[in-house]
Amino acid sequence: MRISQVPRSIRQLSTHVLAIFLGVVLTVSCLQVLPSQAEPAPDPVVTQRPSTAVGAIGSSSFVTAAVNRVGSAVVRIDTEKTITRPVDPIMEDPFLRRFFGESFPQQSPTEQLRGLGSGFILDKSGIILTNAHVVDQADKVTVRLKDGRTFEGKVKGIDEVTDLAVVKINAGSDLPVAPLGSSSNVQVGDWAIAVGNPLGFDNTVTLGIVSTLKRSSAQVGISDKRLDFIQTDAAINPGNSGGPLLNGQGEVIGINTAIRADAMGIGFAIPIDKAKAIAAQLQRDGKVVHPYLGVQMVTLTPQLARQNNSDPNSAIQIPEVNGVLVMRVVPNSPAAKAGIRRGDVIVQIDNKPITSAEQLQGVVEDSRLGEMLQVKVQRGNQTQVLSVRTAQLQDIS
Known part of the structure; x- marks a missing residue:
């Protein structure tokens, strides 16, 4: 993932x-x-x-x-x-092989x-x-x-x-x-x-x-x-x-x-x-080394958040801010170990504003393997700063 x-x-x-x-x-x-x-x-x-x-x-x-x-x-x-x-199991049937003899088709594995x-x-x-x-x-x-x-x-x-x-x-x-x-x-x-x-x-x-x-x-x-x-x-x-x-x-x-x-x-x-x-x-x-955090994400705007929050069938309420909404956290990933949760909105990395998923991905891609990133998230009405250490993308299980 x-x-x-x-x-x-x-x-x-x-x-x-x-x-x-x-x-x-x-x-x-x-x-x-x-x-x-x-x-x-x-x-x-x-x-x-x-x-x-x-x-x-x-x-x-x-x-x-x-x-x-x-x-x-x-x-x-x-x-x-x-x-x-x-x-195909039928091709291994001994009865069919005896019945058809040499004319029985052979299947190449x-x-x-x-x-x-x-x-x-x-x-x-x-x-x-x-x-x-x-x-x-x-x-x-x-x-x-x-x-x-x-x-x-x-x-x-x-x-x-x-x-x-x-x-x-x-x-x-x-x-x-x-x-x-x-x-x-x-x-x-x-x-x-x-x-x-x-x-x-x-x-x-x-x-x-x-x-x-x-x-x-x-x-x-x-x-x-x-x-x-x-x-x-x-x-x-x-x-x-x-x-x-x-x-x-x-x-x-x-x-x-x-x-x-x-x-x-x-x-x-x-x-x-x-x-x-x-x-x-x-x-x-x-x-090639590719650092990763381990989240699925989408760009969030206040307008999109309001549309979600006004829906009575919405599963979660989302902060009405600009940032990147975490849709899923990969188990045992750097994000999971750091405490990032589904529904968090990432608004900063290392004090730099994050306004799109493409921007976040670029920041992570340009980081060093094993680098500690300070990720600021909006969780409901609270703001938290979490330390996330990047890992190698191919190491995902």
Whole structure:
């Protein structure tokens, strides 16, 4: 159980947002879109051209230049994973086996699953950045370059909390490297170019814009992650996971990660500034430390509190203040040990005002493992300051 933000409505604790990670099967109603399992030869870069209005200001030349700058550093990642299935008891029935003899079907207890994703080369030594869900629990990772060369990939580190992973290939020192930009310079309305291998169509490029910034993982519907995404309308599909999102200059500003299954033209990318910091830790340690408190929470305003308090069926009365309402405390977590309770409203940490769940999560994420935080809570008509020592997120039982 992790720190997570629940939806804004106090009386409705679940969300109807469905976020689909792009390296897995996408299901919409009765339609299944599966990554291609074929092995097509590398295709030339396919560019989805902008509209006529864009063409009027220079056609796709800036897109071509951007793709030429980074395209050879984008890789395809194929994975294989063996899973064990429970044997159907009827298949073990001795009577049926004797009756049917050799014609009785045999059930294999194992199954091979294949996956497809994208990534890009960070340095000439063969370090590749991709999504954690692309390579997680894979028995075999194969990396294919745009020029057709293939290499066995070794997963150096995975961080499920930020959905990032580092893969290493041994391919000499002449590898192309993707130029990295800065996501802190990105603005809404900037060009966004997605490069990857969607649905097995290698070396595919799509064009759009940055739709918005700092879209929290809770808003997207992925409450077990700690991310603020870049939102884009550049077409992203299964197989794009781990591929780069570029700006108009051909610099990587994000890692394509997720889409909304109930929408068109809404995709999400991990900002490259966050990814660079995580990638450095994964290369060094193979894992990332994430401090946590152990609460589920929602941003609270006086108006929301009044709405709750005026409801005769409300389970609790909430202080009518700005802060973060604790909806649940994880048993044996730092918050539980410190005495934080359901219904408390966190209003300060270390004398700094807290007005949103995203802000609280950011403060905790930026703290040190084992650091003692002074958490001020409003409990009914009383105010208390509790000392909470952060712990490692992966230690949650």
